[in-house]
Amino acid sequence: MIEVKDLHKSFGDAHILKGITTTFDKGKTNLIIGQSGSGKTVFLKCLLGLFNYEEGSIAYNGQVFSKLSEDEKRNIRAEIGMVFQGSALFDSMTIAENVMFPLRMFTKQSKSEMEDRVDFVLKRVNLDDAHKKMPSEASGGMQKRVAIARAIVNNPKYLFCDEPNSGLDPKTSIVIDNLIQEITDEYQITTVINSHDMNSVMEIGEKIVFLKNGLKEWEGSKDTIFKTDNQSVTDFVYSSNLFKKVRRVYLEENS
Incomplete structure (x- = not known):
């Protein structure tokens, strides 16, 4: 908390x-x-x-x-794990090296222990075979999953x-x-x-x-x-017609 x-x-x-x-x-x-x-x-x-x-x-x-x-x-x-807006991966490192970076900074694990942990978190974000790829070879969504893997690698x-x-x-x-x-x-x-x-x-x-x-x-x-009647919130949330419709349906179903 x-x-x-x-x-x-x-x-x-x-x-x-x-x-x-x-x-x-x-x-x-x-x-x-x-x-x-x-x-x-x-x-x-x-x-x-x-x-x-x-x-x-x-x-x-x-x-x-x-x-x-x-x-x-x-x-x-x-x-603390951090996922940056632009993923912030190191261009000169492979995906596996990017994910391993926090382990090198904050732990004293052996290389094999770090490699095992990298394998685990990359598998967790469904990137089992991405270890040797460079960030430039990854799509935007794939880069974001790498960033999440790096953010959680230190538990x-x-x-x-x-x-x-x-x-x-x-x-x-x-x-x-x-x-x-x-x-x-x-x-x-x-x-x-x-x-x-x-x-x-x-x-x-x-x-x-x-x-x-x-x-x-x-x-x-x-x-x-x-359900809020706070005008500032409703102005922000329902600035699009889509969310105005969603709110109307929700209120009708829960009235």
Whole structure:
């Protein structure tokens, strides 16, 4: 679990995060959504420890990050897996080498132990025969699965995903969403996803935090988001005719 209390972050005179309080639960897919400029990217980077913040706290399983020693912070970082928006694979490394990279950084495993673990996670994301391929030989969806394999290779307690479906077609996006949800449930990871993809919200949004102008405007689930009368949320979610129809059908069926 990740607990956030009264989080504030500014850049000069620009107050970006204005007192956010929420929790992200273990074994659930937690989504951060909001329009551009809402503060969701800054929020994600604070959760990752990439940005310091002026007020508030972030606790990982009860450990307040800002109060930890450098060694303790390193231990927390070793428990974090990250899927970047553009996959961020190393072009000069094979897929197997990319996945092995965190093991080289954070563990003292033997080469054979690392190879066994790489084999396991690549099989888990259905890339059994991709070890020797280069990233340039992989499709966008395949690269994203490699990024997920690399993110989970260290058995992380926390998984962060920044726009994991960016640049993918709808069918591949569903595959990636389902894979993330399956892995979250299977390994009981605390997963936090920064997304603007409403299909992802409705597919896997077990916990949704909606930000607007640096404030937590609303939080709930993919089910309760249909029922909210918060105008900012409905304007964001139902900006397309498709989701307006989905909401109307849902309300009719559950009235």
